[in-house]
Amino acid sequence: MAEHDSPYVLDGQVGYLMRLATQRHAAIFQSLTLEGLTAMQFAALVRIAEQGKCSQNHLGRLAAMDVATIKGVVDRLRAKGLTVTEPDPNDKRRTLISLSASGQALLERMYDRGHEITEATLAPLTPEERTALVAILRKIT
Template identity: 70%
Template sequence: MTDAAEQNENAYQLDDQVGYLLRLASQRHATIFQSRTLNGLTPTQFGALLRISEQGQCSQNHLGRLAAMDVATIKGVVDRLRQKGLTLAESDPNDKRRTLISLSPEGEEMVRQMAEVGHAITAETLKPLTAAEQRNLIKILRKIS
């Protein structure tokens, strides 16, 4: 093998890089999500609503950890969800510095509606894969997350 051929073989190929491929997959999924979402929810807002639904009333800080969002991000997400009427916020009776977040009745309904939509979004995102590939992809993503 010539030096040029060897260098070409070892060259950094963007199309083979995990970060690049994950970003492309994420952009595809985001496009699908935005085409089907209700009430203009973003994936991070939907994730926060689901975590509140699973957890019940919780502090904003705890919600951020549950939803894998930093302090600034979860604050913005919670503010936008409150503006949409999907969450309620109240002071913690045991610690007035802490805010407790819960779903409003509209938020509970949105979670019910979006659960079905979420299944359709996932199905469309994974559509190019066989059932076995879909299971493997989910397993691998969980492993590297």
């Protein structure tokens, strides 16, 4: 019997299992985050800290978010006072985003939380399994 001829069992499907793992991670993130920061907002802040001033479009690519999603994330970060914007001196049509002092301070406090979140997410795994999982995820993304 060919592999695709076997019965379809949802509990054995990679997409379903990845969704369950993502839901578990999201719940852990929300329980440990500071000031209501979402995982996507945290990712955007980290990318801004790594990159420095950047356009919204570039930030979206760096954080793996589509145009509509990154716009909403940036709007919410600005509303929380975590980012600031300024015109790009090289292109007046474009705005550059950077961390505000509050954003930098929150990000520095969130780094430890980020490690705790990862630790809690990977808690059921052995050190070897953790290394393997991260390597496999990198390979398929």
